[in-house]
Amino acid sequence: SQKIEQNSEALNIQEGKTATLTCNYTNYSPAYLQWYRQDPGRGPVFLLLIRENEKEKRKERLKVTFDTTLKQSLFHITASQPADSATYLCALVLSNSGYALNFGKGTSLLVTP
Amino acid sequence: NAGVTQTPKFQVLKTGQSMTLQCAQDMNHNSMYWYRQDPGMGLRLIYYSASEGTTDKGEVPNGYNVSRLNKREFSLRLESAAPSQTSVYFCASSEGVGGRNQPQHFGDGTRLSIL
Numbered sequence: 001s002q003k004i005e006q007n008s009e010a011l012n013i014q015e016g017k018t019a020t021l022t023c024n025y026t027n028y029s030p031a032y033l034q035w036y037r038q039d040p041g042r043g044p045v046f047l048l049l050i051r052e053n054e055k056e057k058r059k060e061r062l063k064v065t066f067d068t069t070l071k072q073s074l075f076h077i078t079a080s081q082p083a084d085s086a087t088y089l090c091a092l093v094l095s096n097s098g099y100a101l102n103f104g105k106g107t108s109l110l111v112t113p
Numbered sequence: 114n115a116g117v118t119q120t121p122k123f124q125v126l127k128t129g130q131s132m133t134l135q136c137a138q139d140m141n142h143n144s145m146y147w148y149r150q151d152p153g154m155g156l157r158l159i160y161y162s163a164s165e166g167t168t169d170k171g172e173v174p175n176g177y178n179v180s181r182l183n184k185r186e187f188s189l190r191l192e193s194a195a196p197s198q199t200s201v202y203f204c205a206s207s208e209g210v211g212g213r214n215q216p217q218h219f220g221d222g223t224r225l226s227i228l
Contacts, residue, residue, distance in 0.1 A: 101156075
């Protein structure tokens with residue numbers, strides 16, 4: 001079955017450092033991978049989409065890489081701030097379900113001053 | 114610009130009661146989705162509507178029904194609520210055209226407890 005795995009342990013880092021989150025997948029050959037942010041009590045918010053041929057994509061302090069050989073995406077937040085504290089979800093298109101997404105369980109990030 | 118609006122935000126039901134969760138989007142999106150989110154389980158697809166007039170089952174459809182009332186609205190109904198349906202329910206929408214690279218826009222969820 002198709003699976004998406006994210007580090008279930010919370011990531012605690014100090015303000016100003018770079019946070020790196022990992023997303024691994026199996027039984028997929030995705031053309032796109034998406035990252036979302038979710039704050040407590042809120043719905044997920046789209047952050048970035050990366051295509052299989054892009055390898056790396058940046059948006060302000062965010063950087064995403066996509067290695068289809070390793071079946072892995074890395075999500076980096078540089079110069080992290082306490083406001084970056086949230087749960088980050090990676091997602092791939094769910095097979096045979098229109099454009100619905102299959103989400104990883106998410107990694108909780110806590111940035112401390 | 115409201116985006117995706119879900120009502121109600123909170124609800125407590127007794128086992129066996131029925132209710133309908135409402136969802137509306139104002140982005141003229143073609144596709145709409147219902148997910149549930151449980152601790153340790155992540156988001157799971159219940160039903161989706163690829164376009165107005167069509168609905169299809171997702172991963173966990175048992176105990177639910179949906180209606181795509183028009184392009185804007187997509188409702189989720191629990192006919193006979195069970196404690197296993199205690200969850201946070203999210204509605205989402207996407208353009209649904211141009212391939213699978215479209216981001217989804219989520220509402221802020223309905224927190225449903227079934228006693």
